[in-house]
Amino acid sequence: MLKMTHLSKVYRTEVVETYALRDFNIDVKEGEFVAVTGPSGSGKTTFLTIAGLLETFTGGHYHLDGIEVSQLNDNARSKIRNEKIGFIFQAFNLIPDLNVYDNVEVPLRYRGMKAAERKQRIMDALERVGLASRAKHYPAELSGGQQQRVAIARALAGSPRLLLADEPTGNLDTQMARGVMELLEEIHREGATIVMVTHDPELAARAQRNVHIIDGQVVDLSEEPRFHAHNARVADA
Amino acid sequence: MFAYYFQLGLRSLRRNPILTALMVMAIGFGVGASMITYSVFRATSNNPIPQKSGQLYAVQIANWKTDDLDKGEPPSALTYTDAMAFMQAHKAKRQTALYPIAPSVIPADASRLPIEENSYAWYGDAFAMFDIPFLYGGAWTQAQDDAHAAVVVIGRKLNDKLFNGANSVGKTIDLDGHDYRITGVIDEWNPQPLFFDPVNTGGFGDPIGLFIPFTRAVDLQMSTAGNNNCNDTPGPGWSNWIHSECIWIEYWAELPTTADADAYKRWLTGYAAEQQRAGRFKWAPNVRLRNVTDWLDFNKVVPPESKISLLVSLGFLLICLVNTIGLLLAKFMRRAPEIGVRRALGASRREIYVQFLVEAGTVGLTGGVLGLLLTGVGVLGVGWVFDEQIARLATLDASLVLLTLIAAVLATLLAAFYPTWRAAQVQPAWQLKSN
């Protein structure tokens, strides 16, 4: 599904060059649930933005669903984002000017879907996150957990095959975090590929596979004794 | 605290120089355009004799049939017949008939060319009625009016030209080949609009520099240098003309109290009724008494260009203000997080108000300075649209400078009111919520 080989990403500012990713290799199979961990500033978000075609990279190769994405123009990338990828951001990123319903509708609009189908999908998605009754509310009128569930509904509505989540529970308390995690697991069971960045070892443990990033590189987890137990669970699955 | 807010304002304004420049320009252009056109309007709608404008009345009487009148209003001028009847009746405290004449002064020095001077024929009462200041001597007397005396009052400029500014009372000058004895020299007297005769002057013009008795001018058969309107051919010769229904004379009465004015109006109506009975008027009495301001209004002394351009520029200012409201709103709301922090750190709503109003006031003042520059340039260019006679009355004086600055600041503060109110509504907790 998602394959990066020798990928690198350099941020050039006037003062310094930062290698956010270097010789970065990862292969996520169709239907996998991967948790990405790593210290702050190690390049997790950068990895997700490149994976989600939000940004271009400096060197190496990235195949998404068998396509080499570095060749694609902006419009083609928009189309892939719209149709294949769902995003869940740490800061929810709902559009404050739009109510819950209209927020969930945004990606469907760009897909040029018929009104009836849009409505169906929006209500289904909101149903799933348990917020159907809040369709007319504005983001500012919702709690953090509810906002994140709207964001998940927005990601779900388009039935993406790849769901990218950047610390989806980072702004939530444990209780809410569990709820969000259960939702993700449910989506995963339905066949979506999920890549989730998290700081929470407990949540990471519930994924099929853990990837650890340090200094912009994937580190082999077998050399990290702290995570052996989790690996065992992965093996079980 | 004010200094602190002023500093904050300046810093904020410097942060988006383009937005700031836009606002300053909008205010500057709006206020500038308004002030330029206002300077003209102020000049043309000026009350030229404020101390007496309520006591001086122009007299009108309908001596023509209603068909010949404009919207049923009596004409703006009188016949010789009516003017003389009013003078003889002598019903007001003071009164005068008047008309513009065009005599030329023939200098005693034969090598000099004749001098043309704006002149009027009227009665001795006029000088006191119109509060005309004398430099030397004074008005001629009523006895001299009655005697059709060859006397003259001249203006200061003519006195300078002919007598090098010396007291010339008692000396004689030659007007069109007739000698006149000077009874007085008037000082600067230049009411604008020329309220006593907007009909013939259009309201604006050079100062009047020479006056002779009405009775004398008629004796010499001096035609009017102004308008003469007839609704019928008067027949040949002077005598036929002055006894015709042709109108060419303005008439003023000084009536100190409203009771006087009422009494005069009654008498005037009675006179018209008498004319009707005598068969001269075949219509009911139709008379008017208009005081100075009404008279100027009636004669449309303020040119329509002045009103229209003032209106358009006020509309222009309004648009500039709407523009400024929008830009200020953008500018202030962009700082919602800053406001939230300030509020969280203990700033009261009042303090937020003051901070932002001071910032807006700074924009207003800068816009005012720009507006002042534009007004200065624009006032010089007034002659481009208006008559020179009017253009030279539009000046940038201290009161206009002050008005420009005050208008700019007030307008901006007015525009800032809504954006500031919005800014003050920012809750201390806002920046804690996402986005």
Added chain:
Amino acid sequence: MQIKPILAALKRHKAGTVLIALQIALTLAIVCNALIIIRQRTEHLSRPTGMIETDLLTVANRWVGVDEKATPSLGKTDLEALRGMPGVVDATYANSYPLRGGGWSTSVNITPEKKKEMAHTTLYFSDDHALATMGLKLVGGRNFRPDEIDWVDPKAFDTTPVVIVSKALADKLYPDGSALGKVLYHSGATKPSTIIGIVERLQVPWTGTWAGNFAENAILIPRLLTGNFGSYLVRTQPGQLERLTKAAPALLFKTNRMRVIPDERGVRTFAQVREQAYKSDRGMAVLMGVVCAVLLAITAAGIVGLTSFWVGQRRKQIGVRRALGATRHDILSYFLTENLLIGAGGVIVGAVLAIGMNLWLVSHFEMERLSLLYVAAGVVALLLLGQGAVLAPAMKASRVPPVEATRSV
């Protein structure tokens, strides 16, 4: 397009939306009315007087210390002197001339009935040299003969047996084109005047709107007015005009120094006459033009300013939209559509305002009705202006990278 969500979003920015719409509305109202003023003022700027305006000099003259009865002989002497000057083609004396600003106006009819006025007209009192001096084109009939010319006291003037009229007046009186040889009655006179000649065109002395409905109705009367004031018209040979602006008045003073030729506007070439006559019209048109231009610029700047602010404020959500699959073109058209919606609201209100303002102006000033064509043109212009103004900020918005969505605030 996605109009509904745009409207939904605009509802959350009521103040900004209303401000832009209001600005567009007011601008439309003022620009439409300013355009009408410009049109009204410039309409007649290029109206021909009917005269050959080049090589024509006007000299205002006032006799000093003379009896009115003496003026005919003085006038004759002056005219002979002027006509004898080298470089002068012809000269005449008249009470007024086109664009002078002051003159004689009266009513005219083809029957001696006093009541009904068929047309309003100006009277030009002049002689048999008028046609040649003014450069009028005779399209029918003949010029006055010298024996038809006389002097008359203006206060005693009644009528003359013969007149020459402008074609506009001839056609007004006799629409079938048969005016030549027919009669007219002017100023309520009971004696007829026979039309012996028709000139192609001859404008009245006034340029104001009040003279608009008789702007080319003129009657030439074969009489010179006694009294001490009048104007000499002098036609010069090509290239002699400038010299004669000094030489002609000098000669007049040499002939008789007991006269006044005003310093201001005393001696004018006809080019100066035309320029001064239309000065305030041209000035007003230029003023309104400048106002319109500045107004449009300020409105455009206001739209740029507010939209830029909106773009800045919405960077994050633009990033989110991009992340969710919006193309650059989607973002661009979002802002263009948004502006079009606001603009549409603005111009609807503005059109109503423009018409209301015009009705008010019509009732208070000598203003023309606003034609809907102007409103339509204004509407299109303002919508285009809005789209143009929003283009730069919208382009900027479309360049917001999708990764903006992941940045905190």
